[in-house]
Every structure is written in structure tokens, then in C-alpha cells.
Amino acid sequence: MATQVIHPQATPIALPSTGPAEAPAVSFLGSSTTASVNIEAKAPFSSIQALFDHLHAHPDDVAKLNATYPRRGVIKTAALHKGESDQKFTIDLSSMRNSRIPEALRQSLDPHGLGEVLDFFDAISAQYVPVILSSLSLLAGTDLSAAHTSYNMNYRLCDYNPNTAAPESSNGCGAHTDYGTFSIIFQDGKPGLELEETPGTWVPVPGDATVVLTGWCAVILSGGRISAAKHRVRRVPGVRRLSAVLFVAPDLDVKLKPIDDSQPIKAFSDTIMRGDLDVETFKDVMGKRWRYREGNEEIDNADSLSQDNEIENMVWG
Numbered sequence: 001m002a003t004q005v006i007h008p009q010a011t012p013i014a015l016p017s018t019g020p021a022e023a024p025a026v027s028f029l030g031s032s033t034t035a036s037v038n039i040e041a042k043a044p045f046s047s048i049q050a051l052f053d054h055l056h057a058h059p060d061d062v063a064k065l066n067a068t069y070p071r072r073g074v075i076k077t078a079a080l081h082k083g084e085s086d087q088k089f090t091i092d093l094s095s096m097r098n099s100r101i102p103e104a105l106r107q108s109l110d111p112h113g114l115g116e117v118l119d120f121f122d123a124i125s126a127q128y129v130p131v132i133l134s135s136l137s138l139l140a141g142t143d144l145s146a147a148h149t150s151y152n153m154n155y156r157l158c159d160y161n162p163n164t165a166a167p168e169s170s171n172g173c174g175a176h177t178d179y180g181t182f183s184i185i186f187q188d189g190k191p192g193l194e195l196e197e198t199p200g201t202w203v204p205v206p207g208d209a210t211v212v213l214t215g216w217c218a219v220i221l222s223g224g225r226i227s228a229a230k231h232r233v234r235r236v237p238g239v240r241r242l243s244a245v246l247f248v249a250p251d252l253d254v255k256l257k258p259i260d261d262s263q264p265i266k267a268f269s270d271t272i273m274r275g276d277l278d279v280e281t282f283k284d285v286m287g288k289r290w291r292y293r294e295g296n297e298e299i300d301n302a303d304s305l306s307q308d309n310e311i312e313n314m315v316w317g
């Protein structure tokens with residue numbers, strides 16, 4: 001099935017063909033709005049569900065998996081006991097985290113979906129990341145590939161499971177803008193993902209669409225030529241929804257400023273224009289906010305600023 005999301009304000013832009021008809025057709029639907037892409041690949045949702053089901057039933061394996069990455073953990077279950085947080089469970093994988101999984105643990109989890117999930121993400125990143133980066137470079141008017149040499153990626157599985165601390169809550173994932181360059185979101189067919197069209201107006205994304213959303217790093221590196229969509233996930237009580245997300249960010253040492261000092265089309269803060277902020281620092285600042293929203297970290301004066309407000313203050317002049 002062709003997957004496509006049309007942003008209401010978007011104007012289709014024809015991009016060069018990337019190869020034979022069978023190749024992924026990447027088409028962004030707006031230079032200043034949400035990027036969209038036709039990706040025929042389907043995420044292995046039966047394996048994703050099997051992996052979550054196995055881990056929900058085997059806390060010993062959760063403990064073993066989390067021990068491989070003690071700093072933040074791999075599977076996050078704060079929603080089990082925090083009703084105000086995002087009501088979802090997540091599994092965060094990356095090449096760094098994967099490399100720490102002992103062979104015996106990997107072999108025990110492979111029959112429960114881990115192997116197929118990792119193979120899927122590896123294949124998707126090889127097939128789509130370069131072509132999406134070059135398409136975004138066209139929109140940005142500058143080459144983004146030099147800022148993405150190390151493939152700074154994360155693989156995330158989400159389980160919007162009815163069995164949480166707040167089963168009736170509609171808050172699956174609070175409103176936010178992703179920090180990195182872009183994210184590819186695969187969905188299992190259930191609706192829930194919404195994009196903010198104008199402040200306060202949310203547009204549902206069809207549950208079977210695969211979407212590419214741009215993030216803050218794309219906004220900054222492109223000098224404001226690419227913008228980023230705020231999004232959220234609404235939960236339907238009693239309905240389980242699964243998603244798989246591939247996050248792509250610039251290399252951690254990249255200075256977050258408009259590339260090549262190209263004249264930005266929006267006014268950025270002095271911090272940004274001086275190149276004082278690198279990707280790693282930006283991720284740290286932003287990560288504190290998203291971990292609070294997801295229930296995995298406490299924070300001072302949490303209510304004074306939303307994640308996006310704090311970042312907007314940092315980015316814009």
C-alpha cells in the first residue's frame with residue numbers, strides 16, 4: 001500500500017527519481033512544512049509485539065537488557081506507575097546499545113523478535129537515510145550529508161498499551177518537536193499520531209501511513225528553510241497501538257548553526273549564530289525534557305516551560 005501523508009498546507013515538489021520504479025519514491029510535500037515520503041516497507045509488527053509481550057512477562061530479561069545500558073536503560077516502563085507521564089512503553093536500541101547486548105542474551109531474545117527488529121532497522125537505514133538526506137538537502141539549499149557522517153541514529157519501538165497506570169488517559173505521547181534531523185515513523189494501522197497544523201489545531205495522521213518528520217537540527221542547519229512539525233500521540237482507551245521510529249541526527253560534534261553561514265531566512269539566537277551549541281549539548285538539554293515527559297527523569301520547575309518553549313528560547317533570536 002502506498003503510504004503518504006499530505007500536510008494540508010503543503011505543495012508537492014517533484015524530486016529527481018532515485019532509480020527504477022521499484023525504488024523507494026521519496027517525495028517531500030512542502031519546503032517549509034512536514035516532509036513526507038512513500039515508503040513501501042512495513043515494520044515487522046508481529047515481531048515487535050512479540051518482543052514487548054515477552055519483556056512484559058519476563059522482568060528478568062528486562063533487567064538483563066537494561067543492565068547493558070545502565071545510564072538510561074533500554075526498555076522504559078515508567079507508565080506502569082506514573083499516570084501523568086506519556087502512557088507508553090518504549091524500547092530504545094542503537095548500534096552502541098546493541099553492541100553491548102551479550103551474545104547469550106541476544107540469542108535468547110532473537111526468537112522473541114529482537115533479531116528481526118534489528119534487521120529491519122538496519123535495512124531501513126541503509127535504504128532510506130541517504131536518499132532522505134539528499135532530498136532534505138535540496139529543501140535546505142545546502143548539503144546536509146557532511147554533518148551526518150557517523151550515522152547518529154536511534155531505533156525506537158513504542159507500545160501504547162492499555163495496561164498502564166492511567167488506562168483511560170488519552171495521552172500517549174505529549175506534544176513535542178523531535179530534536180534531530182528527521183524521524184521515520186512506522187505505524188501498525190491504528191490512528192493516534194497527530195500533527196499540529198496551526199497552533200492548537202491538530203490533524204490526525206492515517207494509522208497506516210509511514211511518515212517522515214523533520215526536527216530541530218534540520219531547522220537550524222537549513223537556516224530555517226526546513227521547519228519542523230510539532231506532533232503528539234493520542235491514545236484510545238483499550239486499544240493497543242505499536243510504532244517503530246528511526247531517529248536520525250547529525251554527528252554529535254556538529255555545531256548547530258546554519259550550514260556554510262548561508263543567510264538564514266529566520267532570525268536565530270546569538271548562541272546559534274556563533275556556533276556555540278553542538279549537537280551533543282543540544283541533545284542533553286532536550287533529553288532532560290523528553291525524559292521528564294516520558295516519566296524517566298525528574299526535573300526542577302517542570303511546569304514553567306514546555307519542552308518546545310525552552311528550545312524555542314534557545315534557538316530563535
Ligand SMILES: [Fe+2]
Binds near residue numbers: 176
Ligand atoms: Fe517525536
